[in-house]
Amino acid sequence: MKQNEPPEWVKQYAQDCRVLLGIGDEWHISIFMNDRPDGMDTVGGSVQVDTQYFNAVIELRRDNFAEEDDEAHQIILHEMLHIALASYRLVVEQLFMGLPETMRAMAETMVSQAEEQFIQRTSRALLRSISVKSDRNLIDQDFTSEKSVL
Numbered sequence: 001m002k003q004n005e006p007p008e009w010v011k012q013y014a015q016d017c018r019v020l021l022g023i024g025d026e027w028h029i030s031i032f033m034n035d036r037p038d039g040m041d042t043v044g045g046s047v048q049v050d051t052q053y054f055n056a057v058i059e060l061r062r063d064n065f066a067e068e069d070d071e072a073h074q075i076i077l078h079e080m081l082h083i084a085l086a087s088y089r090l091v092v093e094q095l096f097m098g099l100p101e102t103m104r105a106m107a108e109t110m111v112s113q114a115e116e117q118f119i120q121r122t123s124r125a126l127l128r129s130i131s132v133k134s135d136r137n138l139i140d141q142d143f144t145s146e147k148s149v150l
């Protein structure tokens, strides 16, 4: 189990993302390292979000997190953005229930693709909002009242 623990900087960066994105204390977010997030060889990370009970489990691909760099940061930001969008996503999924079954899968695909594109674009843009190490204390100072434990 210990080898699935994320490095300390991963936890800290996720915490910085949480503050930046305004993800509230009601969320319980767990992060695990493994070799195949979501059972896939190609993805750097994945997240399972349970909006109803405010639980989220992030899996990160160990190989991509050997070092702290922009690519690793972007993956964390990406997964945290999924959590930030969770309540919107829940509403959309509830609306899908009103669609004829034949249209549901198509609608799901369309919304998922649009969401991934939005998140990818936004995570790249936000990368500049959280700087590594040196600025970390700055962010903590600015948002101390919202600080929370992952």
Ligand SMILES: [Zn+2]
Pocket: 078, 082, 116, 119
């Ligand atoms: Zn995604």
